[in-house]
Amino acid sequence: MSRLASLALMGLTLVASAAAAQDPIEAELDAFWMGVVSSVENWDIDAQEATYHPDAISVMDHEASYRTRLIADVFAEARDSASVPPDATLAFRFSSRVHDETTAHEVGMYRFHQAGQEPFYGGVNSYLVKKNGRWLILLEIMRREGLEQAEWETLGGG
Numbered sequence: 001m002s003r004l005a006s007l008a009l010m011g012l013t014l015v016a017s018a019a020a021a022q023d024p025i026e027a028e029l030d031a032f033w034m035g036v037v038s039s040v041e042n043w044d045i046d047a048q049e050a051t052y053h054p055d056a057i058s059v060m061d062h063e064a065s066y067r068t069r070l071i072a073d074v075f076a077e078a079r080d081s082a083s084v085p086p087d088a089t090l091a092f093r094f095s096s097r098v099h100d101e102t103t104a105h106e107v108g109m110y111r112f113h114q115a116g117q118e119p120f121y122g123g124v125n126s127y128l129v130k131k132n133g134r135w136l137i138l139l140e141i142m143r144r145e146g147l148e149q150a151e152w153e154t155l156g157g158g
Helices: 003-011 024-041 045-049 071-081 149-154
Strands: 052-062 065-070 089-099 103-113 120-131 134-143
Touching (some): 024 089, 024 103, 024 134, 065 071, 103 149, 120 149
Antiparallel strands (some): 120 134
């Protein structure tokens, strides 16, 4: 297994209970988030964009105010300006996971870390839909400031 694949498996820390381990939909969602981790750690913008519904909306808190954008615009900007982060790792932990066979609402935190920098903790609030056998994010609300390692640790997961 490659170093990056190992990091992706270790980096994706999902709080899983015995019941969650038996839930096939939650297992699908775990696999979805592993794909998100891999696309970010490999800095594959096409793969990142493929995790979203084509009409997805991103809501981001930016300097104490919220801003909405179509995800296609977010990725167009990323293609124009993004540089590959060195040795980036990403992990998710969830405090609430509500779903049925075709819809899901995932709430929690993410931890993004680049070599030589302090880890960054942000909030994630994603609404997903399953289309043609694939989970896709329809709406994400990202809280980018004010979260701390202590909050991360309360979500468990090692």
